[in-house]
Amino acid sequence: xxxxxxxxxxxxxxxxxxxxxxxxxxxxxxxxxxKKVQRGGRFAGSVKSLAGVPEYAGGGMxxxxxxxxxxxxxxxxxTVHTLQHGWVE
Ligand SMILES: [Zn+2]
Numbered sequence: 876x877x878x879x880x881x882x883x884x885x886x887x888x889x890x891x892x893x894x895x896x897x898x899x900x901x902x903x904x905x906x907x908x909x910k911k912v913q914r915g916g917r918f919a920g921s922v923k924s925l926a927g928v929p930e931y932a933g934g935g936m937x938x939x940x941x942x943x944x945x946x947x948x949x950x951x952x953x954t955v956h957t958l959q960h961g962w963v964e
Pocket of ligand 1: 901942943944
């Protein structure tokens, strides 16, 4: 799956608790933030996995959706796909 185009990315200084990281391909919610995460911050310890999704683990690779196994919802260093805002950096 191609990296999102700059025009499709919203720039936010932080993501609030309750934001859902979701798959851009199948649209399923994957992880919910349990606390506010600043731009450039880490998700480890700040997210809980939603039903049927494995625990979040750190690491520096693009993340493939564990449900459809197609969509990539995170591109390093800090572009993620959210249910509420679409692509965010
Ligand atoms: Zn998916």
